[in-house]
Amino acid sequence: MNIKITGSGSYIPSEVVTNSDFAKHVFLNDDGTPFPQPNDIIAEKFRDITGIEERRYVTDDLNTSDIATIAAQKAIEDAKIDPETLDYIIFAHNFGDVKKGALQADLLPSLATRVKFNLRIKNPKCVAYDMLFGCPGWVEGVIQAQAFIKAGMAKKCLVIGAETLSRVVDMHDRDSMIYSDGAGATIIEATDEAGGILAHETATYAYDEAYYLFFGKSFNDQHHPDVRYIKMHGRKIYEFALSQVPLAMKECLENSGIPISQVKKILIHQANEKMDEAIIQRFYRHFKLTPPEGIMPMSIHKLGNSSVATVPTLYDSIMKGQIENQKLNKGDVIIFASVGAGMNINAIVYQV
Known part of the structure; x- marks a missing residue:
């Protein structure tokens, strides 16, 4: 099964x-x-x-x-x-x-x-x-x-x-x-x-990182102070993601038994283009490699960051042929990866 x-x-x-x-x-x-x-x-x-x-x-x-x-x-x-x-x-x-x-x-x-x-x-x-x-x-x-x-x-x-x-x-x-x-x-x-979920990895970092994303008041002090909005410490999130997400992806891939040469695509949470690119660079650096061209499909340019929706909508768009020069074939090995409030990170190695 x-x-x-x-x-x-x-x-x-x-x-x-x-x-x-x-x-x-x-x-x-x-x-x-x-x-x-x-x-x-x-x-x-x-x-x-x-x-x-x-x-x-x-x-x-x-x-x-x-x-x-x-x-x-x-x-x-x-x-x-x-x-x-x-x-x-x-x-x-x-x-x-x-x-x-x-x-x-x-x-x-x-x-x-x-x-x-x-x-x-x-x-x-x-x-x-x-x-x-x-x-x-x-x-x-x-x-x-x-x-x-x-x-x-x-x-x-x-x-x-x-x-x-x-x-x-x-x-x-x-x-x-x-x-x-x-x-x-x-x-x-x-x-x-054949295929399916081959391995997964999840972690919550809350000792120092719990409130990197939080609900806070408006920057405009004329707004009601008890009305809350999504806020973040962007630099801390960036540094956290670069240090922890590539490691989680590496551990997940090693647990799957799949060599990195067989990974066709990495579908990562669409948070920030430069951050995602840096995460992929660091991930491949663990294997003393550079990322192959086109390994990381992106939808953020036109769709922004929709939080939990970015990875499943990206996957669906590729499966439906809606992203130029990106496709997945039966048997392809991909990695899903994400990072966000918690601070939580996770990854899945998946064979289409």
């Missing part, structure tokens, strides 16, 4: 927000003082560092559970399964449903339960729960789905990663330009086909 992704689907929001759309924003330092540079210079430097030219936001009528349902429906159709045969729905997100203009997140009932309701699944043995694990949530959900299947507790699992970060950003914080919305979903099944 092997455990494979048998179907995938995604929802890419329709609202395109370019860097120039931030021209009239008032960006402030964390002490509330204004930036000395004009916004066009800020946007240019931002693009050079992150690679992000535009991002996607959901329309006002949609919430995280709505776009997750759309992605899930597509994955179910792609896998050609009856949703009533699902044993688990594992929904990775971080902020729940945040309605446009709302000051509170809505997590009751869980978003996984809402997706099950939206899919009209009657089977009470289909267990639905949420995964709060930072940006690596979808990868961790796949690891948990594998564990359920290996333990004989499941045959089919739906694993979703979805987020609407546009609803939880401080528009006076230039880091708000990083974040975006999106949803990706996959069906994980036991199968007689």
Whole structure:
């Protein structure tokens, strides 16, 4: 028995927000003082560092559970399964449903339960729960789905990663330009086909690193001090990711028994182009190699950082032939890897 992704689907929001759309924003330092540079210079430097030219936001009528349902429906159709045969729905997100203009997140009932309701699944043995694990949530959900299947507790699992970060950003914080919305979903099944999940690795670093990403007040002191927004210590995250993610990927690959020469693609969380490139460089340096050209597909340039959605939407886009000069063939070995709030890191070696 092997455990494979048998179907995938995604929802890419329709609202395109370019860097120039931030021209009239008032960006402030964390002490509330204004930036000395004009916004066009800020946007240019931002693009050079992150690679992000535009991002996607959901329309006002949609919430995280709505776009997750759309992605899930597509994955179910792609896998050609009856949703009533699902044993688990594992929904990775971080902020729940945040309605446009709302000051509170809505997590009751869980978003996984809402997706099950939206899919009209009657089977009470289909267990639905949420995964709060930072940006690596979808990868961790796949690891948990594998564990359920290996333990004989499941045959089919739906694993979703979805987020609407546009609803939880401080528009006076230039880091708000990083974040975006999106949803990706996959069906994980036991199968007689060759390949599947070959190894996985997960770690939580919380002794010093727990609050590298956190909820904090607006940089604009005119805003209510008790309203919270996503905040981060970018330099600390960058240094942490460069030191720890390549090591986790190396250990995962070594545990799989697959030589690095057989790795065709690395699908890494779309957090920051320069950071991701540096992670891949350091990973290959452990093997005294340089990364092959095209090893790391990227979607961040047009889609931004949608947290838990970046890896499953990237995978789905490649499988559907939607990323130029990138494809996956049966038998290809790939690595999924992610890093995010917690601070959590994880990796999977997977054979298509």
